Amino acid sequence: MSRPVPIFIGYDPRERVATNVLIDSLYQHSSLPLAITPIVAEQLGEQHRRARDPKQSTAFSFTRFLVPHLMGYEGWAIFMDCDMLCRTDIAALWALRDDRFAVQCVQHDHVPTETAKFLGEVQSAYPKKNWSSLMLLNCARCTALTPAYVETASGLELHRFHWLAGDHEIGALPTAWNHLVAVQAGPEAGEGSEQTGPNLLHWTLGGPWFRQDRAMGGPLAAEWFGARDDAMALWD
Template identity: 30%
Template sequence: DDQPYLAPMSLRVKYRNTTEFSLYRYLIPQLCNYQGKAIYIDSDTICFTDIGELLDTPLNGCDFLAKRAYSSEAKDLWGLSVMLIDCQKCNFDLETYYDEIEQGLYSYPDLARMSPAFLAHHNYQIGELDPLWNVFDYYDKDTNLIHYTNLYTQPWKYTNHPYGDLWFQYFNEARDCGYITQTDIDLSLVRSYVRRDLLEGNFSTMAREIASLKRAIKSVKKTSWF
């Protein structure tokens, strides 16, 4: 295996973001020596389709592809949680971005979503990614990738996500094959990355009891003569 690579990122940049990994996507072209194509995918996702198909998606002259994900006051905002990048064209200069944020030219959310305020200073040509490669908190048979993007409903942190059983299916498969160990889980608990009743699955004990009670009441109502 290759030795760990020291990320070319200052501390002021590393720790001023939503999650600790948020800004690492911008280092990809540099790590690829500004050559070829590269894929970035957030870690809070499950991919159901061969990402080779994503890599083969034509860039059509764009600097990168991303999901046209948000709309705010008729402004185009982009979901950068899945990106297909032309490494030769993209030089994401984080130090300059943070200088400009401190100067008040735009905000961190503008950078995170490549808003018009940010693009007015950095005119990246962004192409629209097939939205099935970045589906927010939803799944059906056509979904290529589900992104558990809401930080307040992610199934490893909170119970009762409508598609949490899907996450736990793959979590348990990873445990069964040894990819995730008990040591990994214990460390995640210590760091508060996951909820303490993680091993109970998508539904907490109380939620299961409530669901069982509701089923019992429903059954009684069906058989009642009153």
């Protein structure tokens, strides 16, 4: 039997419902056993003592970089933000692991024009924006990400991967694995394969679980509500 795929999800108490719907969507589509761990900052104790940064928009802005430490710097793991929805088998992403790289991610060229995003949080613009929101991590090659480093490094140093020897250590993933809803064009609801649409939707500007963002993404918002209803369904 295959060992469970380790998946770590960034957790923010304001987005609990998003986390739960994402977890259900992962399980419902997966052909492999999964070991899913929401990273709750308050549960990390001495491993994460960093004070909240004024530019930090979520509780997991920095905790994501503790995944290699939590894995004992062994094997591979997936990190993803909680504001996502999986539409296909995560095994297809897991199969893309490439030992030539320390990290693999979708390499967006996203330069936000807005100054605020969900709940009025500040929208920061910087190179490699959103790259760290979905990562395949080759943990043995991420030993620079010690708790001490994650506690003291700047946000830009972390999110721009300055802890690597260079960009040659970052592998590119297909864009279907991190589609920025209401930032990138399309797709229509129901288009969920590598050929016809994104595999993983990402509501980076704010998702339909927030009252003011209920229509974010148009038909994709309705798709998220459908996934929520499926996750809540009671079976006789």
